[in-house]
Amino acid sequence: MRDTIYALSSGHPPAGVAIIRISGPGVRFGLETVSGPIPEPRRVKLTDIRDASGCLLDQGLVVFFPGPHSFTGEDVAELQIHGSRASISAVLGALSGLPGFRPAEAGEFTRRAFEAGRIDLTAVEGLSDLIRAETESQRKQALGQANGGLRELYEGWATRLTYARAMIEADIDFSDEDDIPGSVADQIWPEVKHLIGEITDHLARARNGEIVRSGFRIALVGPPNVGKSSLLNCLAQRDVAIVSDVPGTTRDIIEVRLDIGGHLVVVMDTAGIRESEDQIELEGVRRSLMAADTADLVLELRNLYHPTEHPMDDSALPADRLVVWTKSDLVDSDVSNLPDGDIAVSSKTGRGVEMLIGCISNRLSNLDIGESDALPTRERHSLLLSDSIRELQIAVDQCDDPIEIRSEHLRNAAISLGEITGSVDVEQLLGVIFSEFCVGK
Incomplete structure (x- = not known):
């Protein structure tokens, strides 16, 4: 028992x-x-x-x-x-x-719910995210997933593939019957093409779902002593990073999690980028450039008080970045003549910080989740959706292949969708997924 x-x-x-x-x-x-x-x-x-x-x-x-x-x-x-x-x-x-x-054990109640068919695997993941939700956008996305939003979408696609395969079987089994006009199977391929488009559009929004779940990552980059750590402390409204006049104080990535407009934002303070013979500092610079390369937004900081001091080669930075001029409290002149899109801030007085937050919020507005939105939230979702699209595309493109082979590609596509929800064997995933839960859930 x-x-x-x-x-x-x-x-x-x-x-x-x-x-x-x-x-x-x-x-x-x-x-x-x-x-x-x-x-x-x-x-x-x-x-x-x-x-x-x-x-x-x-x-x-x-x-x-x-x-x-x-x-x-x-x-x-x-x-x-x-x-x-x-x-x-x-x-x-x-x-x-x-x-x-x-x-x-950790997650055992939820695992029993899954094994009893009370919830599917995407709902399990949504429930895990809901427990950990820090912001309003995370809550909405996780709740929709926990309530079966992704399951309904993926099972709907799988049902359409089952119908397509049934039509192919009918074409094979009853091809000699006089009362079946033409090829039934030929009628399903336009629908399969339409389904490819739906899944492709859905997959294109996967990055939004991942950002909502894991956080919108912002990298503060620039030369030493430009004010990166001071700006991080200002945004966090507490002393997170050490601020010093000594160049090279920051050697590693320091992260702060913020709630901006209901979205989780992860701000990363990085080491100052400059030429150096110090191997430790060079490793910090390498990590800074890596953080900039993987960030969703790069804030390139420049010193407004000494704009030509410590010039930085920004060719390694992403083209889509926001230039932020720091230490505006030390400048008497008007800062309204900055290049379009640039922002001047003072971490000491707070001048311009609200404008900077507003610019970040505008970027985040694209991530707003509607009541009916259901987005992929994990890498495994994206990989399996890509597998499904590939199988469907092969089935559509290989017109000269036997119909049985094309039907098999449809079956493979449905299996990939089933692996997302757990309707097919995913035993190797279960231990990893349920271990994310606390004991008692």
């Missing part, structure tokens, strides 16, 4: 309330042991919580969710008790003494 699992599902103690979740075939026995008669399904009951010997441990609320209409598809119960470490330890200790009960 399968084990009955239990775990603390709420936050770390101490807290006002702690929730202990139980799932498995022994839930009814466990409730009868620690809380008395089983309450009505999905109705909250206030009761004493006792151990197997009858010793009072706490008083709390008990909720029972009979399977299969529960999160895991099994019998599930939740004990809502006082959130002290002593109360939690006592109740967990009582459960550990029951036959067939054991502590849950």
Whole structure:
């Protein structure tokens, strides 16, 4: 018989309330042991919580969710008790003494829900992202995915491929029948071409989904002492990086996570770019250029007070970058004559910082998630979508191949879509995905 699992599902103690979740075939026995008669399904009951010997441990609320209409598809119960470490330890200790009960592993409740068909693999990933969501855009994207947005889209495409293959089978099986006009299979290829376009458009927005999930990365680059660390501290509104007049203070990448307009933004302070014989500093410069190459936006900082000091060869930087002139508080002249698109800021006074944030927000506006948007959020989604497009394109292009071969490419495309949702074998992925969860979820 399968084990009955239990775990603390709420936050770390101490807290006002702690929730202990139980799932498995022994839930009814466990409730009868620690809380008395089983309450009505999905109705909250206030009761004493006792151990197997009858010793009072706490008083709390008990909720029972009979399977299969529960999160895991099994019998599930939740004990809502006082959130002290002593109360939690006592109740967990009582459960550990029951036959067939054991502590849950990380993500085990969600894995049982997946195995019971309650949720698909994209919903599992969405649930994981929802737990970790830091910004409004992350919450919206993760919630849509957890609620089945991607599953509905991909299963819809798979259904259309199943229909196309059925038409091919009909053409093969009944080709000698007089009442079947022409080739049924020929009618499905325009639909397959249309499907290729839909998946391609969807895949083109994958980078947006990944940015929302992982963060919009901004690299601050420039020569030494141009004010990169000062600007990082100003944006973070706290002292994150060491600020010094000594050139080369920053040797490695320092990252700060910010919420700008409801989006996660990761700002990276980098080492000053210049010629040097110091091997450590040269490694810092290499990492700076790497950060600039992989960033979604590069802010190239220049010193407005000494514009010709420490000239930097910016040929290695991306063409799409924003030039930010620092230390504007040291300049008496008007800064309105800067080149179009350039911004002057002062990390000391805050001058121009709001304008800079506004420019960043304009870039982020392209990432806004609509209520009906469902975007790929992980690299595995993109790889499998690419596989599906490739198989479909082969099926369309190889007109001279036997129809059975072209149908096989359609089947391969459907398998790739199924691997995203977990409707086909993805056992090798499950351990990695569920290990992202905390214990109790």
